[in-house]
Amino acid sequence: MNIITKKKLNIFPVCAVLASLTFFNMSNVTQAAAMYDAAFWPCKGFPTNVYADMKHYVDQSVTDLGYGWINQSARNGWDKITDADVGYGRVFDYQSADTRAFAGYYTWADYSGLMQAYYSNGSKVPDADYLRPETPFYKAHVLLNDYIMDELLYSDNERLKTAIHEWGHVMKLAHQSPPSSNNGVWDSVMITGQFSMLAPSWADEQNVKWKY
Numbered sequence: 067m068n069i070i071t072k073k074k075l076n077i078f079p080v081c082a083v084l085a086s087l088t089f090f091n092m093s094n095v096t097q098a099a100a101m102y103d104a105a106f107w108p109c110k111g112f113p114t115n116v117y118a119d120m121k122h123y124v125d126q127s128v129t130d131l132g133y134g135w136i137n138q139s140a141r142n143g144w145d146k147i148t149d150a151d152v153g154y155g156r157v158f159d160y161q162s163a164d165t166r167a168f169a170g171y172y173t174w175a176d177y178s179g180l181m182q183a184y185y186s187n188g189s190k191v192p193d194a195d196y197l198r199p200e201t202p203f204y205k206a207h208v209l210l211n212d213y214i215m216d217e218l219l220y221s222d223n224e225r226l227k228t229a230i231h232e233w234g235h236v237m238k239l240a241h242q243s244p245p246s247s248n249n250g251v252w253d254s255v256m257i258t259g260q261f262s263m264l265a266p267s268w269a270d271e272q273n274v275k276w277k278y
């Protein structure tokens with residue numbers, strides 16, 4: 067607002083003021099997503115050195131149900147962010163893996179994908195604990211629900227968005243506001259729902275760079 071007031075005082079031509087207003091609004095739109103600390107769950111998650119090189123196990127079900135390239139593209143989307151110390155290395159040993167991917171025909175679930183973290187005693191991290199600062203992750207599982215995605219006729223790119231979203235949760239990214247409360251903008255892969263995204267958004271990348 068200061069800039070606009072100053073420009074008005076300087077008796078800028080009306081069109082220049084309008085142009086600056088338009089630009090001002092556009093800047094707001096591109097930053098509609100929650101940024102930095104506000105984009106993350108407060109929990110501790112994995113240690114920093116694990117985020118830098120997560121040992122990743124791919125269950126046979128992922129390949130069998132056709133999610134091999136989807137899971138890999140999703141991980142690569144986060145992995146390739148420059149200036150962020152996050153990465154995945156595939157391992158074939160279930161026990162030593164930090165993160166594990168599964169796909170299934172989970173008729174008992176109403177979600178397309180799920181990230182479930184585990185404590186070192188093997189118990190699931192309850193939903194409320196993701197919001198507690200002391201909560202560590204010992205393992206994290208990503209489940210891709212072929213049943214729901216088939217039922218809702220998900221396209222390949224919608225399935226890819228689901229996988230990118232779940233891997234975002236592994237990095238403690240929280241849900242972003244739906245477009246209705248976000249200036250109508252679909253600017254984060256962390257928005258829930260059925261839509262296509264081929265990679266993390268600009269806002270998602272900025273958040274991960276800031277955190278890691």
Ligand SMILES: [Zn+2]
Nearest residue numbers: 231235241258
């Ligand atoms: Zn989610």
